[in-house]
Amino acid sequence: MHIIITGGAGFIGSHLTEMLLDQGHSVTVIDNFSTGKRSNLPGSSNHLTVHELDICNFEGVLNHTKGADAIVHLAAIASVQASVEAPRETHAINLDGTINMLEVARIHDISTFVFASSAAIYGNNQQLPLKEDTPPAPLTPYAVDKLGSEYYIDFYCRQFKLKTTTFRFFNVYGPRQDPSSPYSGVISILMDRAQNKRPFTVFGDGLQSRDFIFVKDLVEILCKAATQQAPSGNTINLGNGIQTTLLELLSTVESLSNHKLDTSFEEPRPGDIKHSCADNTRLRQLFSYTPKTNIAEGLKQIWDYE
Ligand code: UD1
Structure with missing residues (x-):
């Protein structure tokens, strides 16, 4: 199959590109390289x-x-903080x-559309685990635009019979995640501090928890949604349903790095939320998903990554 990946040179997109190529598909990456990097992508492939x-x-x-045959739409300003500082620019993208991208799918008759939404649409809801039918409570321009995108996708699904899957990503981590901003994912920051023996700041008591999902487990699901006959029109939490506290992360990183x-x-x-966790029943049912990579294994893969 021929898959278009927007944001294909980014952290998640580059892992997805790699997996789809490994499975024998052709991939077209569309990326403005604002945060994506060519070096994230495989060197040479006739199929890329x-x-x-x-x-x-x-x-x-x-x-x-x-x-x-399909579009996986990942391109976005991924920084929640950037959306707060520049709502117009964020909204445009x-x-x-x-x-x-929905219009592109309609005009070219591309049958399948997979979208990266976010757990941010649940806001500060602490009734965990979060189910997909929890009323949304977006707190930032980033979350508002993700939710608005979900509604547009629903419209294209109903009106034009586009086969859509919307995934609400929880906290994704793995190799190639950029640690350079203070608002980067906490695991990328922690690993960077451990590798470079620099100090790490815990905001709060360290007992806050998140539902971390390893990037390779996540892109495996995106591959399935893009290339297999997934049932259309679903919005699905993409998390492991496991809460890990910051202190637990810290101690795992310390033993790994000695x-x-x-x-x-x-x-x-x-605005920091205390806990976040997905109810991933729908993901398990529709994609036969069981969590694969636990935190210790995922951190080890980052540690060993060249
Ligand atoms: C995510 C967003 C964040 C947004 C929030 C809204 C990412 C990477 N972050 O944050 O921009 O405001 O959703 O709910 O998408 N932490 C530290 N030290 C650090 C970095 C982080 O203690 O150096 C803490 C944070 O305060 C937080 C936890 O680690 O309590 C996780 O942080 P992060 O990885 O940014 O994820 P979210 O809090 O889910």
């Missing part, structure tokens, strides 16, 4: 085409997407960009 293109460039994207991190504690970040 890469276009440096912004998803806001509708004509450009339309010209390079004919004849595909995170919502208008989604509409562009190094006691220089740790200090500061006030919790404003």
